[in-house]
Amino acid sequence: MKYRRLIEKMTLEEKASLMSGKDFWQSMDIQRLGINSMFLSDGPHGIRKQAAAADHLGLNPSVPSTCFPTAATIANSWNEELGEKIGGFLGEEAVSLKVNVLLGPGINMKRNPLCGRNFEYFSEDPYLAGKMAVNYIKGIQSKGISACVKHFAVNNQEERRMAIDTIVDERTLREIYLTAFEMAVKEGGTKTIMSSYNMLNGIYTNENLHLMREILRDEWCYQGVVVTDWGGSNDRVAGLIAGNELEMPTTGEETNIDIINSIKNGKIKEELLDESVDRILDLIFTTEEVFKQSYHDFDIDKHHRMAQFASEESIVLLKNESNILPLKTGTKVAIIGDFAKNPRYQGAGSSVVNPTKLDNTLECLDESGIVSLGYAAGFKRYGKKSSKLIREACELAKGADVVLLYLGLDEATEAEGLERQDMKLPQNQIDLIEEISKVNSNIVAILSCGSVVEMPWIYKVKGLLHGYLGGQAGARAMLRIISGDVNPSGKLAETYPISYEDTPSFNNFPGKEVTVEYREGIYIGYRYYDTADIEVLFPFGYGLSYTKFEYSDMKVNQYGVTFKITNTGKISGKEIAQLYVGCKSKNIFRPQKELKGFIKIFINEGETKKVTIPFDDKTFRYFNVKTNKWEVEEADYEIMVGTSSRDIKLNDNIFIEGTGAPLPYDKHKIPSYFSGKVKNVSTDEFEALIIRRVPEAKWDRSKPLGYNDTVAQCQYAKGVVARFAFKLISFAYWFLRKIGKRKTANIIMMSIYHMPFRGISRMTGGVINMPMVDGILMMVNGRFFKGLNYFLKQRSKMLKEIKIKSARTVEKISTEAAKER
Known part of the structure; x- marks a missing residue:
């Protein structure tokens, strides 16, 4: 151990104290030994260091910092260097605000388009997400602080996220949901990882020995710190055994006592605690070094310009009929849409940033050279219909050469803690498109949202730009x-299906009660659509430019692929070339193609550049569930280079020697997986894939409610008061939505409805302890007065202990002060 001598000076109580937070955002300190607190801050796309009351839902304002585009946006840049630059700027701001650990980036996969937090994640593809994350981590940690990749792992739904059990087979887990984390550890060298709320195959992730010990620590040789998501600890001792060092936020020392008692009664050895303390100390000491050096406030204007450049790199041109874009000089435009005046530029929840400045379209028009005839709101932001606003917008549109129509999803639709209800734009915006198209056919739609939307209205517009959350x-x-000052170069990091019903997880998202089953296996995103030959609106990797590129002269060898790209258009631009690989053998089921490399390159008009994309250790591998390790199948492989997963420009074959592993599957037992048509996988097939029985997906309503049951389950509780409370909460949610208070309604859903009872203790910083939760559960389970009495007794007992402890602390301080005198 690196800090053995320092650890030997600690009492058992001091060691245990380092395993949980001091408050909502800080780790514990031990001043007598020179051990300071660390500050951990949300910050996937900007620092959210709260100056006043702390919360985890983005309710209270934070210190101003640069709001960079979200991960979903930056992924569309396919620009690894940009990721590292943004990471560097984030790290610089973190240092200026004395933040030791920046809680990001988020690298969960976009399994389903309706996940409310998709705006915070990079892609449906683990390789693209992994490469972007690696560079974020390098940039952040180059400034001396720590990145914290999250949420480890298979946290792909927000509803019931603190209680849901994710059922997934081992191969899918490794190839799809852990690959980006593996890259973050091995290539990025992340110093911190955040465990997720959910269970994985029946065990909470931060207690899951297979995930935390066998894979993360033993296989990947991870030496850093694992921190729980806020309030995400279930059994603290089980978490410590699995290698989860830090529990956040504070629990008022309640779980420290659990650790101490477990050591005293021999359940765990003190050496295990010492290992965790050693890793915590290393994180504290290495990240605080930068604060000892001279540091300065960050340059607000410079960072704002970087945020602008990042957005420019990431905007995707999806449609450009009759070359309506870029706008010609002197074009008279009508600016329509609430998002033009009040931009939708970031997500909602724990990642909300208080920006240092904020551009909006109307204030930037003059410098753009665009001739504006005026602005009309066109629609109400949160979906309420207004024929008056539509009429005003149509009147303005009549006299314009081109209509710039700003559309998107509002802040209450895409939010942490809940899922989107559908994949549609609000109906009042669709109505607006319909009416404007009757008076002016030259419409350019500008989308602002962090995830996929259906576009049955797309034939009504000639131009379509997607800025995501910029x-x-x-x-x-x-x-x-x-x-036209900038040539668009972004390409989609996720597939746009024609309708939500086309998605492979349509029948299995979200998990509503006990479990969520990943029956589609490895076939998420383009892996499914391309293999099952499903028509899509826009394929993965798609994006247009104001110029054209031609591919030629492809050569493949054992080290990689080389080819040439020529800019055949009249302006310079950037192209994103994508390398896909497909195994031609049918002995092991595979997607038709998988992304295995990419490059973004600038090419002048008329110029030809030679491009090389190397193979790496992930190019030909698959995870074999029989050998329980990565293997290579001996076979011919098709090497494809294209501009999207559906637009392959060059291809060739190469023979690759295999590792000689036994075949892992019986084709006859899982035919859907060999065909790729996995939208309606039977229970028998899924059980053959996961090699065990599918667990019960429904709540057992005959059992009393416990720590890991949620407030929502009070709907069938034995206690009358509990059932009444459930109806009251449900009514409050319905009523608030009805009167337009959707953000407040969402808070009820996030922080109450889906909260497990243990979370009442874990998220209140010791105000309510677990014995008091026992009293609440007695009331919920039909013993109201006994439970109320028990709750009050435990509260009284806790307050007395706090009073005694405070008196001892004062006495200790007085004694030490007297000694110094």
Whole structure:
């Protein structure tokens, strides 16, 4: 151990104290030994260091910092260097705000388009997500602090996220849901990882020995710290055994006592605690070094310009009929849509950033050279219909050469803690498109949202630009694309299906009660659509440019692929070339193609550049469930280079020698997986894939409610008061939505409805302890007065202990002060 001598000076109580937070955002300190607190801050796309009351839902304002585009946006840039630059800027701001650990990036896979937190994640593809994350981590940690990749692992739904059990086979787990984390550890060298709320195959992730010990520690040789998601600890001792060092936020020392008692009664050895303390100390000491050096406030204007550049790199041109874009000089435009005046530029929840400045379209028009005839709101932001606003917008649109129509999803639709209800734009925006198209056919739609939407209205517009959530400078960046000052170069990091019903997880998302079954296996995103030959609106990797590129002269060898790209258009631009690999053997089921490399390259008009994309250790591997390790199948492989997963420009074959592993599957037992048509996998097939029985997916309503049951389950509780409370909560949610208070309604859903009872203790910082939760559960389970009496007794007992402890602390301080005198 690195800090053995220091650890030997600690009492058992001091060691245990380092295993949980001091407060909502800080780790514990031990001043007598020179051990300071660390500050951990949300920050996937900007630092959210709260100056006043702390919370985990983004309710209270934070210190101003640069709001960069979200991960979903930056992934569309396919620019690894950009990821590292953004990481560096984030790290610089973290240092200026004395933040030791930046809680990001988020690298969970986009299994389903309706996940409410998709805006915070990179991609449906683990390789793209992994490469972007690696560079974020390198940039952040280059400034001396720590990145914290999250949420480890298979946290792909927000509803019931603190209680849901994810049922997934081992191969899918490894190839799809752990690959980006593996890259973050091995290539990025992340110093911190955040465990997820959910269970994995019946065991909470932060207690899961297979995930935390066998894979993370033993296989990947991870030496850093694992921190729980806020309130995400179930059994603290089980978490410690699995290698989860830090529990956040504070529990008022309640779980420290659990650790101490477990050591005293021999359940765990003190050496195990010492290992965790050693890793915590290393994180504290290595990250606080930068604060001892001279540091300065960050340059607000410089960081704002970086946010603008990042947005420009990430905007995707999806449609450009009759080359309506870029706008010609002197074009008279009507600016329509609430998002033009009040930009939708980031997500909602724990990642909300208080921007240092904020561009909006109307204020940036003059410098863009665009001739505006005026602005009309066109629709109400949160979906309420208004024929008056539509009429005003149509009147303005009549006199315009081109209509710039700003559309998107509002902040209450895409939010942490809940899922989207559908994949549609609000109906009032669709109505607006319909009416404007009757008076002016030259419509350019500009989308602002962090995830996939259906577009049955797309034939009504000639141009379509998707800015995703472009950060505080996204409005100016979009105008530079529209005016032609910047040539669009973004490409989609996720597939756009025609309708939600087309998605492979349609029948298995979200898990509503006990479990969520990943019956589609490895076939998520383009892996499914391309293999099952499902028509899509826009394929993975798709994006247009104002110029054209031609591919030629492909050569493949054992080290990689080389080819040439020529810019045949009239302006310079950037192209994203994508390498896909498909195994031609049918002995092991595989997607038709998988992304295995990419490059973004700038090419002048008329110029030809030679491009090389190397193979790496992930190019030909698959996870074999019989040998329980990565193997290579001996076979011919098709090497494909294209501009999207559906637009392959060059291809060739190469023979690869295998590792000689036994075949892992019986084709006859899992035919759906060999065909790729996995939307309706039977229970028998899924059980053959996971090699065990599918667990019960429904709540057992005959059992009393316990720690890991949720407030929502009070609907069938034995206690009358509990059932009444459930109806009251449900009514409050319905009523608030009815009167337009959707954000407040969402808070009820996030922080109450889906909260497990243990979370009442874990998220209140010791105000309510677990014995008091026992009293609450007695009331819920039909013993109201006994439970109320028990709750009050435990509260009284806790307050007395706090009073005694405070008195001892004061006495200790007085004694030490007297000694110094």
